Amino acid sequence: MRLPLLFAGLVLNVLLSGVHGVRADITSPPCDVSDHLHECLCSYPEYHVRRMRRSLWVSTTVWDLSPSSGRARALKKLQRYLHGHNNQGVTIPREWPLTTQTYVPTGLLREVTVALPLPREEWISPPVPEDPTVVLDVVPETVLYVKSFRRRGDLGFSAQREAQKLLHLLIANKEPIVRRDDYYYILQHGGDGSTLRERYEVAIFATNAVLDEFYRGTDGPGERLLRLPRCLRGNDSLWSSGGASVHADLVRRYCGTTFCYGPDCPTYTIQSKDGRGVERRSYRTVGPFMRTDPLTCQFDRARQQGQKIMFQKLKEVGLASPGRNFSRFSPVVTEVVQVGSRGGSCSRTYASYMPVPRDVLTRVSQEKTESFVSTCQDLSGYVLCFGGHGGTETAFEAGRRLSTALADRGASFSDDAMAVVEYNVQSRVFDRHNEVFMETRDSENGCLHTDSSGTQGQNSLDFTLTKDWFEGADITSPDLQHPCTKAPCPHNKITRTFDHFKEHRYMKTRWVCTKERSCEAVSGRDKAMAGLLFYINGRNDDRATIEMMQPVLTIHNVTEVSSPACDKIFTVCLYLPTGYHDNPPRPVDTQVYISEPVEELELFSLHFNNARVGGLSRDLYVSELAHNVTAEMSSMPDRFDVRCEKEMIAELLFMATEDEEWHELAFFRKVPTQLLPQTDSQADDVHVQYDACQNDACFLHEKVRDWDGFTEFRFDIGKWVCMKTAGCETGNPRDVFLALTSYFGGKNVAGRVLGNMMAPVVMQYKNISKDEDPFPGSCHEELEACAPLPRYYQRKNAPAPTEEGLMLRQVVTPSMYIIALKGHITSAQLSLELETLKHKLEETGLQFDKSGNLFYTYDEPFTEVDRRVTYTGFWKLQTVG
């Protein structure tokens, strides 16, 4: 291993310089890709960017004064392996490129690793080298910066000069690199002695699939792009999914002794070694190191989160210079502890440790360091070394092997925990060194696994890896920005981030709410929204128009969701802007109410993809998701502190722009009872079920009051599409219907089918003054027909109609005085009934709009005549003040 320059690992990965960049040029010579392993991604005149496929390599490392003689010695060992010095005694054909991995040494000796790709036929069960210093590596997909060169004199030194040149080019071209003093690679294609056919390249590591995934987790999907070579930032699918299948045993039979040297490497003595590669070691001191306990149930996330948290901590105490960005560091230790019974999704917890160089510590005051740094004395345990780039499977396989080996020999060890130590940066491609460590029982001195739960040692470590139930792609939408970045939301803070959800805290909120009975959440919410929109659009005692804030909060009992009943209660709330908290306008509708102030609202929430419903109904999908999340919460250790209410849950709907909905599922730490309707409310009575409108395909008028012989109703519909035409014999209601229907069928600027036209279509006849004469002939009557927009568009902008005469309307309609007429009605009868109603209204002293009348029906077109119901009457006049 390199000098464990921990802080070199923290060094910015984007090295900037003032020199002008080189442009990518498609006319430049194409990349020379001469084998099935490499693929050119883009090229510049001076270098190109190349991807190496996932593949199996054999390599060995030697230390030597000269790179060339080191290379020759190492190659000899590899040749012995290829010529039969392996457990199958077989000869393996040699492939290219012969690759040398080295770096410019700071001391006399230089580390030289030589690697050869193995033929594809050997990828599944490769012959195991007899020489324990010759090792196999599964190399993940790797992107390299490559430059060809002509060999002049000693290969080692001319390659080093070329590598320096390439490094400077990359810096000038603002390409991200891991660090300046990193490994470089010499690729030799063909040759075997005949210098004529030899071709050489130098390469510098850009990234690999493991590192890219790591940064996706720490930086986010967008920011991670900055860590890629510039020409690859436009393409999200850089890695082939899965890749070739390669199976090789990466557990080493020999740990070696040179994987770490320098003042900060922990020193140890080896007490015993066995043929399987298990070493018993004892360390006098380990550390100083810092530790963090990330809130995760997954090994990979523990490494991502742990490193990020430790970096923040270093920044806080001034150990990382300001402006410096996080980058993955090495070495790093991840401890795995079995806290719960085996098999539960969160039965293992993780801690991350990172050694802190002593010289860095001397720059910081004693008290400061004591707060986050500790050391460990007299640690002893068993170690198994393994290769690989830090895959979870590899680490757990090594752990399982160590645990089995120790159990077989009856060793006394703590079988409930292991530490996985990663020594190398990802840019070391070959002969990588990782370890699993399990403490001896007698070494238990509170060094490792100091989980405060006190349950340690009860369960042996479970090495099985279960697939995460969380279908990432469905639930996380990496490309969407959170709508609160674009639309006004109540002030809130993300207080903690877990694997699948975040903890949010909303301070000092107040809400306007209503409750609605419905079969399912979406229609319940949409019906309720109409009332809330009326409120914020002025139906309140101040006639105030209030800005609509995100999100729409729908609270319901998730355990009821699977029942087919249509009387499930949904409480729907809109956040009130701060200015209205002290003295909110009172709602006019009896069903709408203002919550008491909620001082602190804490919830755990996760985004989900509403469009993805698959075989399940939407509500069942949501309840399954809720079940999965709460099951996971229950299995989390106490210190995660995720207690919350599991029955009354909330759905949060954000609508930042017209076509973008963002859905979150949320669990309250404590249900805000202020938001729920008071049980003695009479609001429930308003919802009488009418024969006319039982399902969600129509907007039911609501009874406001029964009068003697007529009824006062109102509509909770804000948006309509309307058409005006002449109302006398010249105007034909049928044409009006057809025009409206065509709007829903796609005659709109978006050309979008909006679904079926919903009942009721309200027809209004109105007398107009004789002076204006809009219609031909002597007709002074106007017919206006309005159809409610579908629920979806009650909350959104609907596309404008293209048919002449049609227009969109957004109105708060007054209530109306209505009589219901059954069966077939003639127009003479209708006039008579209206006359009678008019007299009644006048007698009662009610104010109404005498200039016109209206009628509507909920009947389906083919309803039998004697079962028809027509509602007719007059608009109530809005009283002023």
Ligand SMILES: *[C@@H]1O[C@H](CO)[C@@H](O)[C@H](O)[C@H]1NC(C)=O
């Ligand atoms: C993105 O990369 C993939 C895999 O390398 C390639 O197949 C695809 O064509 C690239 N797409 C673009 C737009 O460059």
Ligand SMILES: *[C@@H]1O[C@H](CO)[C@@H](O)[C@H](O)[C@H]1NC(C)=O
């Ligand atoms: C750190 O990251 C930010 C954006 O993520 C970038 O603008 C800045 O240049 C980076 N700084 C360094 C030193 O790499």
Ligand SMILES: *[C@@H]1O[C@H](CO)[C@@H](O)[C@H](O)[C@H]1NC(C)=O
């Ligand atoms: C939710 O519904 C279930 C089943 O109907 C009921 O037992 C439970 O009491 C309800 N929970 C709450 C908090 O209302």
Ligand SMILES: *[C@@H]1O[C@H](CO)[C@@H](O)[C@H](O)[C@H]1NC(C)=O
């Ligand atoms: C819930 O978890 C199960 C596995 O336990 C999984 O099959 C299912 O897809 C998950 N459902 C959701 C909605 O996440």
Ligand SMILES: *[C@@H]1O[C@H](CO)[C@@H](O)[C@H](O)[C@H]1NC(C)=O
């Ligand atoms: C319009 O006025 C005429 C006569 O002035 C009357 O007969 C008719 O009923 C009125 N129509 C409406 C809709 O009020």
